[in-house]
Amino acid sequence: MKLALSLRPVALASLLLAGGAALAQPATYKIAYIDPLSGPFANVGELMLAHTRYAIDDINARGGLPGGQKMQLLQFDSKLSAQESQSALQAAIDQGARAIVTGGSGSSVVAALVQAVNRWNERNPGKELLVLNHSSIDPDLTGKSCSFWHFQTDANTAMKMKAIANYIKKTPDVKKVYLLNQDYAHGKQWASYGRQMVGLARPDVQFVGEALHPIGRVKDFSPYLANIKQSGADSVITGNWGQDMTLLLKAAGDAGYNLRYFNHSAGSVPGTVLAVSQARMGQLTWVAEWHPGQADVPKVDALAKAYKAKTQKDFLAPRIEMTPRILAAAIVKAGSTDASKIAKAMEDLTFESVVGPVRMRAEDHQLLLPQVVNTIAPVDGKAVKVGWEGTTYGFRTDAVYTGNELAQGTECKMVRPAQ
Incomplete structure (x- = not known):
């Protein structure tokens, strides 16, 4: 106690500051x-x-x-x-x-x-x-x-669909489109924007059918594939992701349906490339900020x-x-x-x-x-140089768009806190 009391004010202040600094170590x-x-x-x-x-x-x-x-x-x-x-x-x-x-x-x-x-x-x-x-x-x-x-x-969905619509505009073999999507907000929006934007880019495209299915609960997509085949569609616009995408690809391969698929992010989910390679038919085109094997990045x-x-x-x-x-x-x-x-x-x-x-x-x-439209395709040493997920399939760059090119108007009326 006597020692503490004998400390000079300056020394005491320094000690208190040091203790305060120790207590003020930044929390995570x-x-x-x-x-x-x-x-x-x-x-x-x-x-x-x-x-x-x-x-x-x-x-x-x-x-x-x-x-x-x-x-x-x-x-x-x-x-x-x-x-x-x-x-x-x-x-x-x-x-x-x-x-x-x-x-x-x-x-x-x-x-x-x-x-x-x-x-x-x-x-x-x-x-x-x-x-x-x-x-x-x-x-x-x-x-x-x-x-x-x-x-x-x-x-967002509108930006991604605009990229796909721009690509489909230059892809004349897309003629009849079926809309198959998960039955929730995103699936419905993907279908709606697909019909609007692809229809605007390619007025000659026919939309020959549409269906929604429960998200994450369908184990066999063959009944849906049968309806797609009956419609005469050559392409499917689907917002499916995860298990719902891989099971759809499997069912199409088992049924021998050689379809084109247009999707938002399927290729960035594990198992999708493997599913395409096992189906050995169909073309899955999707859009994201990058794809594996993309050149010049x-x-x-x-x-x-x-x-x-x-x-x-x-x-x-x-x-x-x-x-x-x-x-x-x-x-x-x-x-x-x-x-x-x-x-x-x-x-x-x-x-x-x-x-x-x-x-x-x-x-x-x-x-x-940026958004890159790309297709999962067999390795050819040119457009697709590297296989993925242990397969001979990789990613082919089809088109690249900047964020500004795809930017949409907004209905947002932002409410900010008072200063």
Whole structure:
């Protein structure tokens, strides 16, 4: 006690400052991953989780956020359910999450998650959360249902369909089209935009049939294929993903139907190339920001190689891996981990991604990024040089469009918090 009392004021102040600095070591910035990790689409959820975790680990290895703060990833199983996702959201809040990364749960589930975050943020000023959505591409999420707290890091349905319609415009052998889609918001939108945009690009195309099926519950697509064959269709516009895409391909191969398929992201899901190779017929054309084996993208090639070395898994989706990096860039720009300041910093943020510069449009929080139309096809040593998933099938680049070329108007009337 006597020693403590004998300390000079300057020395005591220094001691108190040192103690305060020790207590003020930056806490982790917690990010909650909420997507399906069980059920028929678990392989999709695990893929997206691995890409997200890789980016966060790399950000932390490079020093983390300003002040040395590290990102921490919390993971939750949405079970492809709006109710389960909202329960996961509450658990994430209870564990101190400041941002949500999601996308593969289906647009209706993600919409419910955004609405729940809106309610939480309104009732809990100073404790707001952000939602970064990398794969649920409903245009309403950046349109009439836009939210200041939600950011879309993939091209939306309308942008992707515009790319496909532009390609079909130059593909005269597409003449009769059948619309087969999952019976939920995204499937219905994919069909609607397909009919509108392909019809506008190619008025001569005939739409010869349309059907919706339960998502994740069809085990045998042969009855649907029989209807497609009866319609005389040569092509199918389908928004199916995961198991619903691979089982459709299998049924078509078993039935000997040589169809063309136009899809949004099928090739970035494990098992799709294998399913095409086993069917040995049909052409699956899809659109994304990149495809494996794409030429003249050295930054993605380097990232894919590093990812494979660390995870022993194939790299498939730059947009998912870049999502935490965009968040980190906005935190640096904001100089804060306050959600409102981060959101404002992310608006009109230009980010140098591995697929080139991308920009987060301020008016609706839609990321403008390139889209590549490509087809899963046999290796020929020219257009397709590398096989995938242990097969002799890979990806052929058909067309490349910039985000600005595909950008759509928006119905968004953004409501921002008061300054």
